[in-house]
Amino acid sequence: MELMFSMIVDPPVPFENRKKLRIPLFSTPVQAGFPSPADDHMDKALDLNEHLVSNPASTFFVKAKGDSMKDAGIMSGDIMIVDKSVSPKDKQIVVAMLDGEFTVKRLRRKSGQVFLVAENNAFPPIEITSEQELVIWGVVTFVIHQPK
Amino acid sequence: MRFALVDCNNFYCSCERVFNPGLMGVPVVVLSNNDGCVIARSEESKKLGVEMGTPAFKNEEMFKKNGIQVFSSNYALYGDMSARVMGTMRTMVEQMEVYSIDEAFLALDASQGIAFARELRSRVRQWTGIPVSVGIGPTKTLAKLANRYAKKNPSLNGVFDLTTVEPDEILAKIECQDIWGVGRRTSAKLARSKILTALDLKNADMALIRNALGVVGERIARELNGISCMELEELPASKKAIASARSFGHRVESLVELEEALATYIARVGEKLRTGKLLASRISVFLETNHFRPELPQYHPGTQATFLRPTNQTPELIGTGLDLLRKIYRPGYQYKKTGVMVTDLVDESSVQMSLFGNEGEKHRIALQKAVDGLNKRLGRNAVSFGSMGLDEAWQMRQERKSRCFTTRWDDLLVVS
Numbered sequence: 001m002e003l004m005f006s007m008i009v010d011p012p013v014p015f016e017n018r019k020k021l022r023i024p025l026f027s028t029p030v031q032a033g034f035p036s037p038a039d040d041h042m043d044k045a046l047d048l049n050e051h052l053v054s055n056p057a058s059t060f061f062v063k064a065k066g067d068s069m070k071d072a073g074i075m076s077g078d079i080m081i082v083d084k085s086v087s088p089k090d091k092q093i094v095v096a097m098l099d100g101e102f103t104v105k106r107l108r109r110k111s112g113q114v115f116l117v118a119e120n121n122a123f124p125p126i127e128i129t130s131e132q133e134l135v136i137w138g139v140v141t142f143v144i145h146q147p148k
Numbered sequence: 149m150r151f152a153l154v155d156c157n158n159f160y161c162s163c164e165r166v167f168n169p170g171l172m173g174v175p176v177v178v179l180s181n182n183d184g185c186v187i188a189r190s191e192e193s194k195k196l197g198v199e200m201g202t203p204a205f206k207n208e209e210m211f212k213k214n215g216i217q218v219f220s221s222n223y224a225l226y227g228d229m230s231a232r233v234m235g236t237m238r239t240m241v242e243q244m245e246v247y248s249i250d251e252a253f254l255a256l257d258a259s260q261g262i263a264f265a266r267e268l269r270s271r272v273r274q275w276t277g278i279p280v281s282v283g284i285g286p287t288k289t290l291a292k293l294a295n296r297y298a299k300k301n302p303s304l305n306g307v308f309d310l311t312t313v314e315p316d317e318i319l320a321k322i323e324c325q326d327i328w329g330v331g332r333r334t335s336a337k338l339a340r341s342k343i344l345t346a347l348d349l350k351n352a353d354m355a356l357i358r359n360a361l362g363v364v365g366e367r368i369a370r371e372l373n374g375i376s377c378m379e380l381e382e383l384p385a386s387k388k389a390i391a392s393a394r395s396f397g398h399r400v401e402s403l404v405e406l407e408e409a410l411a412t413y414i415a416r417v418g419e420k421l422r423t424g425k426l427l428a429s430r431i432s433v434f435l436e437t438n439h440f441r442p443e444l445p446q447y448h449p450g451t452q453a454t455f456l457r458p459t460n461q462t463p464e465l466i467g468t469g470l471d472l473l474r475k476i477y478r479p480g481y482q483y484k485k486t487g488v489m490v491t492d493l494v495d496e497s498s499v500q501m502s503l504f505g506n507e508g509e510k511h512r513i514a515l516q517k518a519v520d521g522l523n524k525r526l527g528r529n530a531v532s533f534g535s536m537g538l539d540e541a542w543q544m545r546q547e548r549k550s551r552c553f554t555t556r557w558d559d560l561l562v563v564s
């Protein structure tokens with residue numbers, strides 16, 4: 001593709017390729033007195049990404065709206081962690097594109113039929129007909145919910 | 149050893165589609181900075197005859213009539229999606245060269261052919277939603293041609309391996325100017341020697357090519373013969389320059405407005421320097437009036453300065469940059485664009501930091517870190533330097549920009 005503007009677009013530089021040079025000498029002021037007894041037991045802080053995102057390249061954050069999935073614990077305003085690399089299986093909660101619209105529902109396959117099922121009795125299950133176009137966009141792997 | 153060139157199809161349009169299923173099968177175009185002209189087209193738009201570079205304002209009617217969906221460019225989104233595409237490919241190959249925002253060369257071994265290319269293509273599609281084409285060849289130049297061939301022939305489903313066929317028949321159909329690295333001037337030169345197609349160039353006398361085009365041309369001719377002359381450049385060449393320049397949404401005359409705009413661009417450059425752990429030795433600043441309005445007075449000045457000590461500190465960059473701007477600014481012109489470029493970049497680690505670095509310097513660096521941290525958390529320019537102004541009347545036109553779905557908490561895709 002030709003870029004037709006004068007701005008420079010930098011290709012993404014992987015961080016591991018960047019040069020690092022650590023010079024520990026004089027990097028912290030020398031302190032008098034006793035060192036902290038915890039110094040030898042330093043561990044790195046927990047990073048939630050490690051727990052929630054197994055595949056960064058394919059993981060997207062998507063905001064839930066409405067209460068059609070409330071019985072599955074997805075409330076309006078929650079942030080869903082969606083992994084596009086996961087192959088969708090029966091009973092998983094998925095973000096799907098149905099006839100050009102996004103929706104989040106539970107995927108069900110029963111006797112050759114495919115359904116998108118809400119987790120709320122007020123919403124009937126959607127049976128996917130042969131005329132409809134269904135594309136599974138990604139699988140919901142976690143939900144971040146702020147309690148009231 | 150073989151090469152693959154992977155190229156995202158209509159990349160910017162494809163990025164828009166990932167987050168907007170209503171765009172499937174619909175003609176889409178993406179406009180340049182400032183909504184000036186078309187820089188990306190979906191297949192449907194190409195079929196409607198929309199050309200690259202089509203000025204947007206002259207074609208509003210045509211866009212509307214044909215139901216073409218028009219977007220301002222959203223580089224935050226495209227940059228993030230590019231990193232995801234590259235990250236996905238990295239899971240399948242050891243060696244890879246990111247060639248541009250939407251292209252990468254991969255090093256393949258003998259076992260990695262069409263089946264591998266198909267798997268790569270489907271993985272990138274599933275993980276990121278972006279369709280790609282894959283061309284395989286014994287050299288980078290031939291991989292690039294194979295990719296082009298895959299794109300031009302829909303029956304190939306986006307993958308083509310030039311090593312499994314007799315290439316001459318295909319090379320005979322490719323004009324010289326469509327070869328990677330051959331520009332319009334070079335192809336005009338070649339045409340004078342009756343070298344019109346890639347096959348002609350492949351079979352041309354090497355001495356003649358070297359004479360006419362130099363070593364670069366000879367290298368291309370050798371690569372067409374299957375002799376690899378260009379290695380994979382895995383480590384990006386260290387950046388020689390970082391620039392930030394945009395056109396204004398409307399003409400700007402006052403120095404104050406220019407100062408605000410330039411300070412914002414300089415802040416962006418400072419951020420990039422610090423992210424890349426680089427220091428700038430030189431800074432240049434330019435101003436432009438509108439070339440396309442020859443009836444108005446024209447003025448295109450530029451000037452530069454050298455830092456005594458290379459720096460990546462925004463206050464220092466802004467201070468010097470604005471001094472330069474004040475030097476070249478003349479009232480009475482309608483300015484269209486201003487910009488900044490820093491050059492002679494050096495690695496932060498390669499510069500001897502004073503062991504007894506003074507306290508003021510330390511405080512300045514600490515302040516800069518705090519500002520960067522806040523901007524990262526709260527969004528760009530949440531905390532800014534006073535010179536960047538508040539109302540930003542000069543900001544570029546981006547009337548049809550999609551949301552930053554992958555880089556801003558407030559912009560996430562919403563699904564019910």
